[in-house]
Amino acid sequence: xxxxxxxxxxxxxxxxxxxxxxxxxxxxxxxxxxxxxxxxxxxxxxxxxxxxxxxxxxxxxxxxxxxxxxxxxxxxxxxxxxxxxxxxxxxxxxxxxxxxxxxxxxxxxxxxxxxxxxxxxxxxxxxxxxxxxxxxxxxxxxxxxxxxxxxxxxxxxxxxxxxxxxxxxxxxxxxxxxxxxxxxxxxxxxxxxxxxxxxxxxxxxxxxxxxxxxxxxxxxxxxxxxxxxxxxxxxxxxxxxxxxxxxxxxxxxxxxxxxxxxxxxxxxxxxxxxxxxxx
Amino acid sequence: xxxxxxxxxxxxxxxxxxxxxxxxxxxxxxxxxxxxxxxxxxxxxxxxxxxxxxxxxxxxxxxxxxxxxxxxxxxxxxxxxxxxxxxxxxxxxxxxxxxxxxxxxxxxxxxxxxxxxxxxxxxxxxxxxxxxxxxxxxxxxxxxxxxxxxxxxxxxxxxxxxxxxxxxxxxxxxxxxxxxxxxxxxxxxxxxxxxxxxxxxxxxxxxxxxxxxxxxxxxxxxxxxxxxxxxxxxxxxxxxxxxxxxxxxxxxxxxxxxxxxxxxxxxxxxxxxxxxxxxxxxxxxxxxxxxxxxxx
Numbered sequence: 001x002x003x004x005x006x007x008x009x010x011x012x013x014x015x016x017x018x019x020x021x022x023x024x025x026x027x028x029x030x031x032x033x034x035x036x037x038x039x040x041x042x043x044x045x046x047x048x049x050x051x052x053x054x055x056x057x058x059x060x061x062x063x064x065x066x067x068x069x070x071x072x073x074x075x076x077x078x079x080x081x082x083x084x085x086x087x088x089x090x091x092x093x094x095x096x097x098x099x100x101x102x103x104x105x106x107x108x109x110x111x112x113x114x115x116x117x118x119x120x121x122x123x124x125x126x127x128x129x130x131x132x133x134x135x136x137x138x139x140x141x142x143x144x145x146x147x148x149x150x151x152x153x154x155x156x157x158x159x160x161x162x163x164x165x166x167x168x169x170x171x172x173x174x175x176x177x178x179x180x181x182x183x184x185x186x187x188x189x190x191x192x193x194x195x196x197x198x199x200x201x202x203x204x205x206x207x208x209x210x211x212x213x214x215x216x217x218x219x220x221x222x223x224x225x226x227x228x229x230x231x232x233x234x235x236x237x238x239x240x241x242x243x244x245x246x247x248x249x250x251x252x253x254x255x256x257x258x259x260x261x262x263x264x265x266x267x268x269x270x271x272x273x274x275x276x277x278x279x
Numbered sequence: 280x281x282x283x284x285x286x287x288x289x290x291x292x293x294x295x296x297x298x299x300x301x302x303x304x305x306x307x308x309x310x311x312x313x314x315x316x317x318x319x320x321x322x323x324x325x326x327x328x329x330x331x332x333x334x335x336x337x338x339x340x341x342x343x344x345x346x347x348x349x350x351x352x353x354x355x356x357x358x359x360x361x362x363x364x365x366x367x368x369x370x371x372x373x374x375x376x377x378x379x380x381x382x383x384x385x386x387x388x389x390x391x392x393x394x395x396x397x398x399x400x401x402x403x404x405x406x407x408x409x410x411x412x413x414x415x416x417x418x419x420x421x422x423x424x425x426x427x428x429x430x431x432x433x434x435x436x437x438x439x440x441x442x443x444x445x446x447x448x449x450x451x452x453x454x455x456x457x458x459x460x461x462x463x464x465x466x467x468x469x470x471x472x473x474x475x476x477x478x479x480x481x482x483x484x485x486x487x488x489x490x491x492x493x494x495x496x497x498x499x500x501x502x503x504x505x506x507x508x509x510x511x512x513x514x515x516x517x518x519x520x521x522x523x524x525x526x527x528x529x530x531x532x533x534x535x536x537x538x539x540x541x542x543x544x545x546x547x548x549x550x551x552x553x554x555x556x557x558x559x560x561x562x563x564x565x566x567x568x569x570x571x572x573x574x575x
Contacts, residue, residue: 003351003384010381014370021369105364106375106426109329109436110382111354277332279292 007112008120015124020131024089028132032082036139039075043143047071066243068148069155069229075140076159076226082136083167084195086129091174092191093184094121095273100184104278118175118273122266126171133163155245158228165255166222169262173218176265179272195219215253218261224254281342281356281433281466282306283328288337289490290323297323299490300337310460310467312477312498314566315487316574321470322362324487325438328468329359341434355383358427359436363420363443368412372403372422375411376429383430397425400455402448416443424452435459438470456480474567484566486573493573498566505543506569507533510556522546531558 019025046053050067095118098104107117137160144151174191181187199219206214214220227246283305290298298320305311313321326332327339330346330353339346344353366375373394380390398404401421406414414422420443427435440456441449457480460467471477477484478498486494508531518526518535522545526535537546547557561568 007382010378014367014374014378017374018367018369102362102365103367105331105361106366106423108331108350109354109357109359109361110379111351111357112382113350275333278326279332 004113004116008116011112011117011120012123012127015121016127019090019124019128025128025132028082028086028089028128029135031085032132032135033139035078035082036136039078039136040139040143042074043071043147047147064148065152068144068152069243069245071144071147072152072155072159072229073226073232076163076229079133079136079140079163080166080222080225082133083129083163083170086132086167087170087174088188088191088195090125090128091171092178092188094125094175095178095269095276096181096184096187099182099276099278102278104276108278114274114276115270118179118270119266122171122175122269125175126167129167129171130164133167137163152229155228158251159225162222162225162228162251162255162258165258165262166225169218169258169265170222172262172265172269176269176272179269179276216257218258221254221257221261224251280306281308282340283342283434283466283468284338284340285324285327286338286340288324288327288334288339290320290327290332291335296490298327298334301490301492302337303485303492305466305468308463308465309482310456310469310480311483311485312481313468313470313485313487314472314474314477314570316472318489319487319574320490321487322438323490325359325361325436325468325470328436329357329361330354331361356430356433357436358429358432358434359438360420360423360427360440361436361438363416363439364423366411366414366419366422369410371408371410372398372414372425373407375422376407376426379426379429385430393429394425397428400428401425402451417445417448420444421448424455433465435465435467437467439472440469441471441473441476453480474570478566486566486570488573494569504534504536505546505560505562506565507535507547507550507560508558509533509550510558513553513555516553518546518549522549 047067050062050070098107108114141151141156144156177191177194178187181190199217203214203217203220206212224246228251229245230243231246231250283303285301285303288298288301289296301320301324313324315321323332327334328341328346330350333347341353341357346353370378376394376397377390380393381387385393394407395404398407401424403418403421403425406418411419411422420440424437424440427437437456441452444452453476456467456469459465460480460482469477469481481498484494484496484498485492510531512528512531512533516528516533520538522538522541523535524538526533528534533550535546537543543560547560550557559568559572
């Protein structure tokens with residue numbers, strides 16, 4: 001057990017090094033910085049003219065806290081795509097590359113279990129994703145402190161906490177897809193299609209046909225990250241709108257969905273990776 | 280004592296049967312050379328021993344443990360270079376070797392000495408701080424060899440270790456394997472296409488063809504040994520001492536050690552007089568001819 005934990009820490013640290021020195025890491029960092037700069041400009045530009053943003057709403061006499069909730073929602077809404085991009089960059093080829101790039105010939109003969117290797121790589125991928133995404137979160141915090149003289153502690157930390165769960169979950173799901181393929185290209189394309197087409201299309205179709213909220217889809221459950229500011233539905237078929245944050249029931253349900261996705265995905269990925277052969 | 284054991288191991292890749300009921304037992308420190316054409320099953324056999332693929336049936340054991348089920352225990356004392364491995368491109372050679380050393384249970388402080396030792400043996404000392412992604416094929420091969428030797432393992436599994444090396448590198452690698460074998464403390468399994476490489480280095484030679492072990496012999500450097508294949512053997516065969524000091528029969532093969540005063544012609548003439556039809560005669564150490572006759 002002690003040896004396993006020791007080896008797990010060693011492998012994770014080396015995978016982490018390999019990730020943070022990669023071009024993908026710097027590209028993600030640049031994207032994160034760029035988006036946070038755009039959001040900073042957006043916030044400074046519209047902080048005193050919110051009626052231009054939402055012409056139908058009456059913002060006269062609106063409190064600082066509500067303003068911060070609205071901007072918190074907008075920042076988090078944009079933030080949602082960053083873990084998805086990070087998962088594509090760091091997770092899509094995580095398993096398939098071991099086969100296609102032949103690194104498996106080096107690591108499989110080592111005295112370490114495959115499960116240990118996969119979990120180590122998963123934790124390393126989550127860690128680099130957290131770093132890149134936290135750049136955006138820190139800029140958000142700094143901008144909010146500047147604009148609103150402080151942070152809405154509860155909503156902000158709830159949102160960040162949920163973001164962490166989403167990162168664990170989406171990375172696990174990406175590792176699962178990656179473990180199915182032996183070619184990086186197939187893994188990249190499938191991950192991209194699932195996140196940007198299948199999930200979105202399924203959400204819209206279910207909502208349109210069955211008039212029900214498909215909360216069990218990963219992308220829908222992840223919307224809780226912005227809903228802790230304002231419980232607004234981004235769906236074109238939904239009439240629900242409220243400036244109140246999401247309730248605890250909705251938060252727990254979303255967390256449960258994300259955890260279920262994460263646990264099932266990484267467990268399945270472990271089984272597939274354990275049976276993987278390099279012909 | 281190191282040990283490698285394969286019992287009736289078969290391996291299928293879909294419809295293709297890469298290994299067919301292969302059994303092999305290695306329990307003494309020595310070097311075994313595995314020869315065979317492409318697709319003979321050499322690399323599949325090594326992959327099974329190193330947890331890269333799992334056998335479809337049969338049992339593979341390394342040091343008494345199954346590498347597929349207990350890699351942590353079975354592969355602790357194993358160093359392997361299988362096919363032409365690649366490395367994580369953003370890690371330096373030193374980091375990669377440290378990574379292997381640490382997984383093999385070598386402490387951080389001892390790992391540095393171990394890296395110094397193996398990098399010296401494989402002539403990569405001056406490249407240790409370069410990222411593996413910038414290495415040439417030959418340098419990667421040297422790095423693989425260094426990685427395999429970390430921890431001075433009891434079992435070394437080397438799949439075409441001289442592949443991609445320049446002539447100097449090939450010679451250095453062969454000398455190194457020969458030296459490791461001369462220490463008589465480890466099992467070295469060397470898969471190669473180069474017959475003379477196996478003959479030069481190994482104590483035992485196995486020729487694989489179409490997924491089976493077609494030939495398995497001690498690598499005789501004895502000039503007096505010859506092998507004679509005949510069409511059919513009589514019930515009783517006797518070769519007088521004046522012709523052969525020792526002989527045995529293996530299928531249609533007569534394997535004998537000549538009397539120093541006898542010539543091949545005299546032996547052949549004697550056998551023909553006994554009514555035997557002789558197919559071919561090769562020196563016992565003429566692996567090349569045996570190899571050609573098997574694969575063709």
